[in-house]
Amino acid sequence: MKIENAIIKRINQHHESKQEQPRHHLGCSQLGEKCERKLWLSFRWATIEKFEGRLLRLFRRGHNEESVIVSDLKAAGLRITHTGLNQYNVDFGCHVAGSLDGIIQHGVPNAPTKKHTLEIKTHNKKSFDALEKEGVEASKPMHYVQTQCYMRGAKIDRCLYVAVCKDDDRLYIERIKLDESVADKHIEKGKRIAMTERLPAPISNNASWYECKMCPSHSFCHSEQLTKEVNCRTCAHSTPKHDNTFFCERWAETIPKQHQIDGCPSHVLHPDLVPWQMLDSDFEWSAKYLIDGDEVINGFDGFSSAELIANPSACAKIKSDPVASDLMKTFNARVIG
Numbered sequence: 001m002k003i004e005n006a007i008i009k010r011i012n013q014h015h016e017s018k019q020e021q022p023r024h025h026l027g028c029s030q031l032g033e034k035c036e037r038k039l040w041l042s043f044r045w046a047t048i049e050k051f052e053g054r055l056l057r058l059f060r061r062g063h064n065e066e067s068v069i070v071s072d073l074k075a076a077g078l079r080i081t082h083t084g085l086n087q088y089n090v091d092f093g094c095h096v097a098g099s100l101d102g103i104i105q106h107g108v109p110n111a112p113t114k115k116h117t118l119e120i121k122t123h124n125k126k127s128f129d130a131l132e133k134e135g136v137e138a139s140k141p142m143h144y145v146q147t148q149c150y151m152r153g154a155k156i157d158r159c160l161y162v163a164v165c166k167d168d169d170r171l172y173i174e175r176i177k178l179d180e181s182v183a184d185k186h187i188e189k190g191k192r193i194a195m196t197e198r199l200p201a202p203i204s205n206n207a208s209w210y211e212c213k214m215c216p217s218h219s220f221c222h223s224e225q226l227t228k229e230v231n232c233r234t235c236a237h238s239t240p241k242h243d244n245t246f247f248c249e250r251w252a253e254t255i256p257k258q259h260q261i262d263g264c265p266s267h268v269l270h271p272d273l274v275p276w277q278m279l280d281s282d283f284e285w286s287a288k289y290l291i292d293g294d295e296v297i298n299g300f301d302g303f304s305s306a307e308l309i310a311n312p313s314a315c316a317k318i319k320s321d322p323v324a325s326d327l328m329k330t331f332n333a334r335v336i337g
Contacts, residue, residue, distance in 0.1 A: 012053020019056070022048050024257055025244070026194045028090070028098030028153075031186040032145030034211065035203035039193050041217045043095065045261070046227040046234050046273050049216040061166070062122040066101055069120045069162055078107035080118060090153025094191035094242050100150050104160055108175070116160040116175070117150045119143070128165035128172065136161050136174050145186050147176050152183035195240055199272035225275035226312075230305045232260040236268040236287060250285050268299040269308065276312070291316040307335035 001009070026043045033039050041047040051059070070083050082088040083102040091097045102118035121143060123131060130139040137144040147159040157178040164171055193200065204212055207222035220227065232238045237250040246255045250266050268287045271278045276289040276296075286299030289308075294316040298308055303315045314335050 012057075015053040015056040015060075016051075019050055021261055024260070025095050025097040026190045028096070028149040028190075029142070029146045031096070031149055031190045032142030035215070036189075036193055036200040037202045037221065038215055038217055039190070040196070040200050041220065041227075043194055044233045044270075044273075045229055045231050046270075047217040047220055048229055065122050065164060066120045069164065070102060070118075073104075073118075073162070076107075079105045081105055083118075088154060090150060091244070092149075092153060092187050092191065093244065095194040095240060095244050096187055096190040097244075098146070098150060098153065100154060103154065103156070108158075108160060111158070111175075114158055115156045116158045117147065117154050117156050119147050119150065119159055119161045121161070121163045122166050123163055125165060125167040128163065128167075128170060131163055132170075132172055136176060144176070145182065148179055148183040149187055151176075151178040152180065152187065195242070197239070226309065227269070227273040228309055230267055230309065231263045232267075234267075234270055234273055234305075235263060236270045237266065237285070263305075265304070266299060267305045269305045274308075294319050303335065310337050311335050 022042070022045050026039065030039060030042070038047075067084060070080055074080060080102045082100060087099040087101070088103055089097065089099050100117050101120045104116040104118050106113050106115070108114060108116055121140075127139075133139070136147070143161070147161060151157060151159050159176040159178075161174045161176055162171065163173075202212070202221050203209070205222075206212065207218070212218055212222065215221075227234050232246060232248070232255050235248075237248055238255065239247045239249060241247055241254075246260060247253070248255050251264075266285060268285070271287065274289060276291050279288040279290055279295060281288040281297070283297075283300050286297050286302055288302075289296050289298060291308075291312050296303060296308070296312070296316050296319050298305060303319075308315055318335070
């Protein structure tokens with residue numbers, strides 16, 4: 001490998017090793033998403049997207065652009081607060097929340113005393129051209145919904161949307177007016193999705209549908225129908241609560257946020273996150289699934305969720321083979337693939 005390529009590889013590996021954990025809330029930036037299943041799977045951490053180093057560096061560029069734009073806006077005479085590490089947070093309850101890029105206290109031309117929320121976005125040339133031609137609502141409906149929800153949460157009825165083209169540094173600025181009906185509709189949708197126990201229907205059952213092809217949940221919906229994630233939110237014992245918490249029915253206590261991503265040994269796969277038929281279980285804190293014609297227990301006195309995800313067919317075969325079952329117990333063995 002050339003030295004140059006080796007350096008690039010190391011840079012990307014560095015960023016890939018520092019993937020952010022999934023957010024604990026359903027963000028306002030997501031509420032304009034059409035597919036309710038995609039939102040539910042993301043919120044329940046059943047699909048956790050991992051990004052390659054190049055994309056992570058691209059995200060960093062977009063984030064770094066915020067401080068540059070804020071600096072330029074201040075130079076243009078706008079007074080801006082709640083930027084960077086001091087962002088203004090909105091919380092609608094039921095796990096729906098978000099953070100603004102800033103609040104403009106005054107200085108917007110033609111509305112010098114009017115407060116505005118500030119939304120900053122970066123675009124490639126194709127996206128920016130469409131934005132200039134059609135405006136935010138038509139070309140970027142998810143951004144439009146995001147601005148509406150932020151205005152509603154901050155109790156400010158104007159937003160200044162500032163976009164920069166990453167290809168040639170063109171700027172596009174649009175003032176957006178609050179539409180309470182749009183904001184309320186999507187906030188309530190987010191609450192409903194976050195609080196529901198069951199998996200919503202997909203936007204399409206066609207694997208080649210354009211909105212499905214690039215979705216991180218594509219394989220779940222259109223092939224495997226099996227989550228790869230073992231955490232408290234994919235567990236059948238956990239329940240979302242209106243106060244932004246998750247409650248564990250197994251241990252009868254609220255699950256601390258810092259522990260939700262790790263789960264616990266009592267994890268049982270949520271029945272909507274597996275492709276198998278669920279049978280009546282002999283134990284309160286376990287599930288019984290029919291896999292390849294065999295009854296397989298998940299949880300107490302059975303296979304762990306990680307084992308079932310790693311190789312469900314092997315678990316079924318071991319369950320139906322007394323010798324293999326005895327060997328597993330004798331050596332405290334685990335199915336790993």
